[in-house]
Amino acid sequence: MMRSLREARVDRWIERELGEGLAPRRRARLHEVLRRDPRARARYDRAVEALRVLEGDVDVAPSELEVVGRWLAADREATAPTAVLDHARRWWPALLAGLTAALALLWIGSLTGGRALQPWSDDGWQARGPGRADGLALEALCGSETLEGAAPILRPRDCGLSDLMGLAYRVPADREGQLTVFGVDAQGDAMFYLPTPAEATGAAVEAGHWRALPLAVRLSVNHAAGPLRIYGLVAPSVATVDEVRSFAEQLAPLRSAEPGDPPWTARVEPRSLRRLCPEPSSCDAAELRLTLRPKARP
Amino acid sequence: MSVPTAAVSEAIAPNGWSWALLRGFREGQTDALGEVYRRHADEVTKQLRYGFAFQAAGRHHRFVGCRSAFELHDALHETFRRAFEPPARERYDGLRPYGPYLRAIARNVVLRGFRAREVQFPEIREDGEAVTSAIEVVDEGSQTPEQHVGRAQVRAVVKRFLDTLAAPDRRLLELRFVEGQSQRDAAETLGLGRQQIRGREAKLREQLLRYLRRQGEEGLVAVGLALPLPLLGAPLFELLGEVLR
Numbered sequence A: 001m002m003r004s005l006r007e008a009r010v011d012r013w014i015e016r017e018l019g020e021g022l023a024p025r026r027r028a029r030l031h032e033v034l035r036r037d038p039r040a041r042a043r044y045d046r047a048v049e050a051l052r053v054l055e056g057d058v059d060v061a062p063s064e065l066e067v068v069g070r071w072l073a074a075d076r077e078a079t080a081p082t083a084v085l086d087h088a089r090r091w092w093p094a095l096l097a098g099l100t101a102a103l104a105l106l107w108i109g110s111l112t113g114g115r116a117l118q119p120w121s122d123d124g125w126q127a128r129g130p131g132r133a134d135g136l137a138l139e140a141l142c143g144s145e146t147l148e149g150a151a152p153i154l155r156p157r158d159c160g161l162s163d164l165m166g167l168a169y170r171v172p173a174d175r176e177g178q179l180t181v182f183g184v185d186a187q188g189d190a191m192f193y194l195p196t197p198a199e200a201t202g203a204a205v206e207a208g209h210w211r212a213l214p215l216a217v218r219l220s221v222n223h224a225a226g227p228l229r230i231y232g233l234v235a236p237s238v239a240t241v242d243e244v245r246s247f248a249e250q251l252a253p254l255r256s257a258e259p260g261d262p263p264w265t266a267r268v269e270p271r272s273l274r275r276l277c278p279e280p281s282s283c284d285a286a287e288l289r290l291t292l293r294p295k296a297r298p
Numbered sequence B: 001m002s003v004p005t006a007a008v009s010e011a012i013a014p015n016g017w018s019w020a021l022l023r024g025f026r027e028g029q030t031d032a033l034g035e036v037y038r039r040h041a042d043e044v045t046k047q048l049r050y051g052f053a054f055q056a057a058g059r060h061h062r063f064v065g066c067r068s069a070f071e072l073h074d075a076l077h078e079t080f081r082r083a084f085e086p087p088a089r090e091r092y093d094g095l096r097p098y099g100p101y102l103r104a105i106a107r108n109v110v111l112r113g114f115r116a117r118e119v120q121f122p123e124i125r126e127d128g129e130a131v132t133s134a135i136e137v138v139d140e141g142s143q144t145p146e147q148h149v150g151r152a153q154v155r156a157v158v159k160r161f162l163d164t165l166a167a168p169d170r171r172l173l174e175l176r177f178v179e180g181q182s183q184r185d186a187a188e189t190l191g192l193g194r195q196q197i198r199g200r201e202a203k204l205r206e207q208l209l210r211y212l213r214r215q216g217e218e219g220l221v222a223v224g225l226a227l228p229l230p231l232l233g234a235p236l237f238e239l240l241g242e243v244l245r
Helices: A003-019 A024-036 A038-054 A063-077 A083-112 A241-250 B002-011 B018-028 B030-050 B069-083 B088-089 B097-120 B145-161 B167-178 B183-190 B194-215 B217-222
Strands: A136-143 A164-168 A176-185 A190-194 A211-218 A228-233 A285-292 B052-056 B059-063 B134-140 B240-242
Touching: A003 A024, A003 A038, A003 A063, A003 B069, A003 B194, A024 A038, A024 A063, A024 B145, A038 B069, A038 B145, A038 B194, A063 B030, A063 B069, A136 A228, A136 A285, A164 A176, A176 A211, A176 A241, A176 B134, A190 A211, A190 A241, A228 A241, A241 B194, B018 B088, B018 B134, B030 B069, B030 B097, B069 B088, B069 B097, B145 B194, B167 B183, B167 B194, B183 B194
Parallel strands: none
Antiparallel strands: A136 A164, A164 A211, A176 A190, A176 A228, A228 A285, B052 B059, B052 B134, B059 B240
């Protein structure tokens, strides 16, 4: 018997919920389905039973406790904002204001040709590929987490583990698509920015001048001091979490790109890009490198 | 010898937690609540999974445990959600061990369903008075025969899945779940980052679940889950099986 599209969708939700976890809204929809549909619940139960066997033939799999742990964490975020979230919420408008101010400076600088106003130079080493100075460009700006106020001072590529990091991009006027951004840290671990395991969305690019991404990264979370490479890709669709993980695994052992190097999309297995970039012209890539400073001792 | 002992006793609260954990828990700090959940989730899960016996109004009852993993997760979530609410945290004195306190909340989550059924279908004595219930509880702790059968079926599917894996993935699973190494230790053994280990584990879990779906093991549902299925559609309290005195 053919499974309905609805069943297939619920199965994908179950797999993701028991893997990386679903975003809260989709999780609520899955729970609604599981409560009223015994067949869907039986499939969820069978999946959990398989995980119990996989994880040592145990009565309770560590991963299922992690699942409920995520639900509890989501409750806390929803009902009683933690200090971290509260802090991030307070900080985000200031970050956006700072990014906007920095980007406006850059735009005015480029209109007037006044390089002194340009807060950073992105020429040459974005590794977009030889002869492609007009593709995607990325920039990272950091400000202290403790800064409060309307527009904190943001430092391009000068970031430490006590900072929050904002990202900005620029694409040529004729480019459309979805932006994927991820990082690879000193240990070779993947850092998810757009998309994340909890939120599988990218950002539709807006062409023209520099744009701030709606993203504030707390570098004290999951990041290690040392080199951090940030990779961007504009493609017809956003990369999946699995694709990002695969790119990160392939790029981690490679050295950072130097000026004149091919873009990172030419340094990974072509088949891993087949879905995202069916034609080389359908994608633009960029890479930047910064060094995260350790937290300052009090 | 006496100095370290004194130092240790000062660092540990009467319930066996560190004072910092107890303080963080009372203040509702995220890290502390996460730590308390990690310490106690396993015992509460087992209680909810295998059930317990209880006595109400002189009659013996048995909660046979959550047969559905989703209902188990739901009840576990509800237990900790209640336990972590500010009034419940404030009520906990930090003197008694926290495990029994939590298990009492878990039993209340289950028995709330039982009481709701009693309200709908009260037992009436011959004199026409409703029987009131005072509940006594005894924990139980083993798998039912149908849980054993279901597990055996799933084991066969997982074994076939493991046969499809490359040696490095099998090695990772062996380190983590046979040798019981932490993610950090497994990362060190394999020369990988901890995030990479976490990512590969999540990927393997999703691969297994996709394999399970592709196998279309309808037989599993028929044999392993057919017994509880009629119950799964019902509210939790319908799982309460009454046993003879």
